[in-house]
Amino acid sequence: MASAADPAADQNPRDAEPRKPTNEVEAEAEVAEEYEEDDYEEEDEEDEQPDGPAASAAEREKIRAVFQRLSSEQVGIRVHDVVIKGNSKTRDELIEAEVLDLLRAAPTIQDLLRAASVATARLRQLDVFDAVKITLDAGPPELPGTTNVVIEVVEAANPVTGTAGVYSKPEARSWSLEGSLKFKNLFGYGDIWDASGAYGWDQTTEVGVGVSLPRFKSIPTPLMARASLSSQDWLKFSSYKERLLGLSFGLLSTVNHDLSYNLTWRMLTDPSRAASKSIRRQLGHNLLSALKYTYKIDERDSYLRPTKGYAFQSSSQVGGLWDSKGLKFFRQEFDVRGAVPLGFFNSALNVGLGAGVILPLARGFMNSSSPVPDRFYLGGHSSPVCSLSGLSSLLGFRTRGVGPTEPRRLVPSESDGDSSATPGRDYLGGDLAVSAFADLSFDLPLKLFRDAGIHGHAFLTAGNLVKLSEGEYKKFSFPEFRSTFRSTAGVGIILPTKLFRVEVNYCYILKQAEHDSGKTGIQFSFSSPM
Amino acid sequence: MASATAAEAAATEWEAARKVLVARKPCFGLPTACPTCLPVYVYLRMAQVPFDIHVDTSFPDADHIPYVEFGDCVAFNNEKGGVIECLKEDKILNLNSNHPSASSPDVLSTKAMVSTWLADALQYELWVVSDDSIAHDIYFSDLSWPIGKILHWKKARDVKQLLGITKLNAAEREEEIYQRASVAYDALSLRLGDQTYLFDNSPTDVDALFLGHALFVLNALPDTSVLRGTLQKHDNLVNFAEHHKAQLLESSSSGLGSSSDPSMLSTPRKKASAGRRSAMVNWEQPRAVLSSAGRSRVGYKPKPRAKKERTEEEKTFRRRAKYFLATQLVAVLVFLSLLGGVDSSELEDDDGIDYED
Numbered sequence A: 001m002a003s004a005a006d007p008a009a010d011q012n013p014r015d016a017e018p019r020k021p022t023n024e025v026e027a028e029a030e031v032a033e034e035y036e037e038d039d040y041e042e043e044d045e046e047d048e049q050p051d052g053p054a055a056s057a058a059e060r061e062k063i064r065a066v067f068q069r070l071s072s073e074q075v076g077i078r079v080h081d082v083v084i085k086g087n088s089k090t091r092d093e094l095i096e097a098e099v100l101d102l103l104r105a106a107p108t109i110q111d112l113l114r115a116a117s118v119a120t121a122r123l124r125q126l127d128v129f130d131a132v133k134i135t136l137d138a139g140p141p142e143l144p145g146t147t148n149v150v151i152e153v154v155e156a157a158n159p160v161t162g163t164a165g166v167y168s169k170p171e172a173r174s175w176s177l178e179g180s181l182k183f184k185n186l187f188g189y190g191d192i193w194d195a196s197g198a199y200g201w202d203q204t205t206e207v208g209v210g211v212s213l214p215r216f217k218s219i220p221t222p223l224m225a226r227a228s229l230s231s232q233d234w235l236k237f238s239s240y241k242e243r244l245l246g247l248s249f250g251l252l253s254t255v256n257h258d259l260s261y262n263l264t265w266r267m268l269t270d271p272s273r274a275a276s277k278s279i280r281r282q283l284g285h286n287l288l289s290a291l292k293y294t295y296k297i298d299e300r301d302s303y304l305r306p307t308k309g310y311a312f313q314s315s316s317q318v319g320g321l322w323d324s325k326g327l328k329f330f331r332q333e334f335d336v337r338g339a340v341p342l343g344f345f346n347s348a349l350n351v352g353l354g355a356g357v358i359l360p361l362a363r364g365f366m367n368s369s370s371p372v373p374d375r376f377y378l379g380g381h382s383s384p385v386c387s388l389s390g391l392s393s394l395l396g397f398r399t400r401g402v403g404p405t406e407p408r409r410l411v412p413s414e415s416d417g418d419s420s421a422t423p424g425r426d427y428l429g430g431d432l433a434v435s436a437f438a439d440l441s442f443d444l445p446l447k448l449f450r451d452a453g454i455h456g457h458a459f460l461t462a463g464n465l466v467k468l469s470e471g472e473y474k475k476f477s478f479p480e481f482r483s484t485f486r487s488t489a490g491v492g493i494i495l496p497t498k499l500f501r502v503e504v505n506y507c508y509i510l511k512q513a514e515h516d517s518g519k520t521g522i523q524f525s526f527s528s529p530m
Numbered sequence B: 001m002a003s004a005t006a007a008e009a010a011a012t013e014w015e016a017a018r019k020v021l022v023a024r025k026p027c028f029g030l031p032t033a034c035p036t037c038l039p040v041y042v043y044l045r046m047a048q049v050p051f052d053i054h055v056d057t058s059f060p061d062a063d064h065i066p067y068v069e070f071g072d073c074v075a076f077n078n079e080k081g082g083v084i085e086c087l088k089e090d091k092i093l094n095l096n097s098n099h100p101s102a103s104s105p106d107v108l109s110t111k112a113m114v115s116t117w118l119a120d121a122l123q124y125e126l127w128v129v130s131d132d133s134i135a136h137d138i139y140f141s142d143l144s145w146p147i148g149k150i151l152h153w154k155k156a157r158d159v160k161q162l163l164g165i166t167k168l169n170a171a172e173r174e175e176e177i178y179q180r181a182s183v184a185y186d187a188l189s190l191r192l193g194d195q196t197y198l199f200d201n202s203p204t205d206v207d208a209l210f211l212g213h214a215l216f217v218l219n220a221l222p223d224t225s226v227l228r229g230t231l232q233k234h235d236n237l238v239n240f241a242e243h244h245k246a247q248l249l250e251s252s253s254s255g256l257g258s259s260s261d262p263s264m265l266s267t268p269r270k271k272a273s274a275g276r277r278s279a280m281v282n283w284e285q286p287r288a289v290l291s292s293a294g295r296s297r298v299g300y301k302p303k304p305r306a307k308k309e310r311t312e313e314e315k316t317f318r319r320r321a322k323y324f325l326a327t328q329l330v331a332v333l334v335f336l337s338l339l340g341g342v343d344s345s346e347l348e349d350d351d352g353i354d355y356e357d
Helices: A013-019 A022-035 A040-048 A052-072 A092-104 A109-125 A277-282 A447-452 A478-483 B002-016 B037-046 B083-089 B105-129 B133-140 B145-162 B170-192 B205-219 B226-232 B235-253 B270-274 B303-308 B312-356
Strands: A078-085 A129-138 A146-155 A160-167 A176-184 A192-200 A205-213 A223-233 A241-253 A257-269 A284-298 A309-319 A329-341 A348-360 A405-407 A425-427 A432-443 A455-466 A486-496 A501-511 A521-527 B019-023 B052-055 B067-070 B073-075
Touching (some): A092 A109, A092 A146, A109 A129, B037 B205, B083 B205, B105 B145, B105 B226, B170 B235
Parallel strands (some): B019 B052
Antiparallel strands (some): A192 A205, A348 A432, A432 A455, A455 A486, A501 A521, B019 B067
16 A cells, blocks of 8 residues: 655656656556456465565566556546545544545546645645545455545644734734634534734734634535624724624635625724714714625735736625614725836836725715724825735825814813814825825845845835715815825835834825825834735 | 913803704603703703704713714713813803802702702613613614613613612612602702792703703603602692793794704604603713712813823933834844844755755
């Protein structure tokens, strides 16, 4: 018996055959021996007679014959039985569902070997086994041309794993310190339970528990469910604090498509009692019941420093599915990126364009307002090049530092009436947002920097936000929208380290509106290293 | 004086701007059905101040509602003892100023009695005794069902805690609460006599507070309610409430500016008469100005005040410190990355050699 557990050698059986390790060849020999007709048994018996060198010579001859046969033609085979061993906890159905069709469909030995390696990879991907081994065994002697496939799995000895690290989630606008505990395969369905807590740089905290199932009955894609409690503090920017208690279900998750349903109880409060009028009107409890669909293509060659390729992401969200009292809105975001290599100094030009709109859907929606946390905000130091949700970043401006604002509550202060600081303004976000960037990245002349991956970049970013709800869409005009675009330009150095990806940029504000908080100067930004 | 300047600024805003009262929704034939918001509404009406109403439907457990906006300034319920007290203190609006004996112990103690004993009885009736439909109609009808249920349960539990009701002393506490309410009604009835207002025929804030309470008890609580029965024993109190209600509704229907709810007058009483009413509770009753009153919430200091005290020097210092730390961190990271980069490239070469073998 031999194992076909080495996927590398199976990449291309035909070409790889001359270099196959000997035990592979033995497998084929064994299998091919099934083909020998009735007097195989007798031959075998004869061979077993203690005649050492002659026997081994005969073996070698047989092996060479089989070898020749396999390399010259397709040798048909049929999988008779699939035997699963080693799974004390894991259900057979799970393993069978992953690999059975694949194995049974293979008509020839070569295909079967290929299928076996794919099956091994799939089972490994379930992330609940320590080791997976697929063996092709001789089928029952009365049925020639068949084989039994034996799948041996070694279940994870320690079902609990813990991780902690610094990550950057695509939805979050900054990095966060996250720790999680995972329980693998508690019920034998390949289920992975995890409990996690995260603390973010922007005072975001989150705790949650979740479960993910690779397949549930006949649904082929993995299912995920997660319950989480999180809080975000926007007091400094928009005078409110947000607390979310939510359930989220991942219904469909493939490479390109992602569909999820969220049911969240959202609470907006203002402990500082300094909010502006629009924010005050939005404080309170809300039930957000939304379906979100994301379509993503990413053909760029690298995530951190794309030099070639393109990427596209479209994300649509419809809220208000629970009952008529919840938040009803439709939110759509597009994001397009492209990268073109330029040849000299390993440089590349990255360009990107993002646009988003949110519309309230309730009756009388022309005059109602969109929910504040779901609106679009521009600003922040995160790099627009890497992540696909770059609609929100506008280098040079503070987080949420762009867009419509409203003065906060005026408290006639106890100290001097005039010299007290003005109460500040709340950034309300916009219903329509457009942002674009162009980024030229190049290697630095020193070899030391090149080896460490440190490179420089020059960039130009622009963006604009406008309010459309509550009847403001009547005042909207494209020429004015175009003329009020904010823009910045700058240069910077990017240092990819093991823990973070650090960017040091010098930004120069080319154009900003009256109440935007943009600052010309040096800025740091951190993102995940990936 | 600094506070005079502040008060002047506030008064200027008050005069100049349109006033908006943000309160809970109207119900049971009342302009706003929440027992915390109703006294403020009545007070503003009595002072003949024109104002608009904005209905808040999404924050039933808010401390700060009702509040009055005038220009960029706001008087919240959970600051300085309530909206009425806040307006008084900022010298913007004071019904008692025309009253000769405004700060007499009589007025203050009556105010204390109405704000504590009667308010407690009302809370008890709304949240503990009756079933859920009254509170649901007032506070939770515009929220999604799961949220409404959870908030309702939370509030009922909080009220029980506040009133000190446990399983063991439930009956005694109930008796005590009703007994105090009854005594209070007797005293008020005596005080009122045949007059139009409680004190010397001119309106005070105590009138507004009591009127808010009485209107609610008479209109929203069910016929089987003990509190309502006790109040209805005193004819002069009932007439007081009816008379002023007629006046308020009459003046509001003549267009004194309630903007957002035309259905205020015709609100279905039928909703409440299904026989299942829960007692109404003041979420946070504007407590009387007696700052030593145990349950007052005056002590909260908003955060911006602390931040304003930072001087310019401190700000510059902090900024510089941040830059310094950031530079240090970046230097360390660069060092690590360069060092790390060199090491890993050596390792890769070794791997390559092994692989080819």
